[in-house]
Amino acid sequence: MIKVLTDTRSIRIKGRSFLALVLSPELPLDGWLSRLDDLASRSAGFFLGRPVVLDVEDIEIDRAQLKALIGELAKRNVRIMGIEGGRPSLFEPGMPPAMKGGRPAPDFEVPSAEATEAKTGQGKPAEPAARPEVQVVRAMPSVIIKEPVRSGQSVIFPEGDVTVVGSVASGAEIIAGGSVHIYGTLRGRALAGSVGNASARIFCRKLEAELLAIDGVYKTADDMAPHLRGQAVQLWLEGDSIMAERLN
């Protein structure tokens, strides 16, 4: 039987990064769990609703122990979304998936004993005192490339903006988590907001691009308005479509 697709809209697949807590258990596990209980007693709900990744790289643990540990954590309302640094033999169906390629982020502040006591003294419930806001506006890291990006080369920088002082050749690509700035001719591909940033933009001094993308929305050379070709252009996202206008 032939399947008929009535809805021909394409599926949109994007990358997105989230900040997760990483728990690194230490041996013996009993001792570590009791210290965790102590932390939880000072700050109820610290782990509630937070994605937690278990890092087992530095400990010798077998599958049964890992399974028991996940169970113990579940009893404490700590839900594990993934396991980092585990050997493939540690995993069995039903366990959280293996994760890799994580990048370190600023350390989470664990509520200290004094701070909690001070608060409880005021009769307030033990709120997660130093719950850091993930959406804090921080200085975005950026990278500056002072040479032309040649055909076949990729610049991948999910952390932030990419600036190229030079041209991006046909067959080259720039993939940035933030915006892409090209002080030269863009002949290759530019992908801005690659990890889910709809406010990212693409700027270039001369547009001859093969492909443009912002936050997973694509536009090929054929879809671009001919009057923009060869011009200094900026591109941004409005809803599901890429908008473009000439600079200056």
Add this chain to the structure above:
Amino acid sequence: MAKVIVVTSGKGGVGKTTSTAALGAALAQRNEKTVVVDFDVGLRNLDLVMGAERRVVYDLVNVIQGDAKLPQALIRDKRLETLFLLPASQTRDKDSLTPEGVEKVMAELKKHFDWIICDSPAGIERGATLAMRHADVAVIVTNPEVSSVRDSDRIIGLLDSKTERAERGDRVEKHLLLTRYDAARAERGDMLKVDDVLEILSIPLLGIVPESTDVLRASNLGAPVTLADNRSAPALAYLDAARRLAGETVSMTIPGEKRGLFGKIFGRRAA
């Protein structure tokens, strides 16, 4: 001090071997000891263009594998006593080249020659990366058409990352040699113009070699174009390019432009 030049392009059929032979002969004519090395193992051509195909006994692979000594494999040119050829093997393939072997051969060649010109095979695989590995200078041969320009761009990227100099944090000096250029067709828009190519590749120009039947005639004669007829338009372009490589300042002529020397030749032919 020996200088190692790689003649490379990425794309096939743009004139690497012709340019290697022509530049090699031009540099040797300056009385500087020059060797041209064929890295195109399995598809060797340089011996034909140099007219030495019937004198090949040992080759680069034999030297690398220790079956022959370097002096046994070097072929001295019959016309120029400062010009030598190190041929490639026709019966092997590029896997016979090892990084250690190539390094040893290059180190030995550097002791004996002023110029070592490596004729790179097409592509970006082992043969091409080993040919560029030890280069001090790269001559990037490009035709004025988009596919050749893009492939050259790719090669320039590799020269900036895969060479010994790049790994030391140094740079390979890169020069563009534009070959098979036809001013009339560029003017009509059938071909990229010189400025277009320079804008895309953004490396300095070493020379512009005009499209000419003299090139084909010379290779069929088995002579580098600079030796076959040193008054022909391509020969003059290669001789100028060789002087620039040697550090001289020579004004650039675009073949086909009225005031240039080539213009006169073209003008005469058209009349």
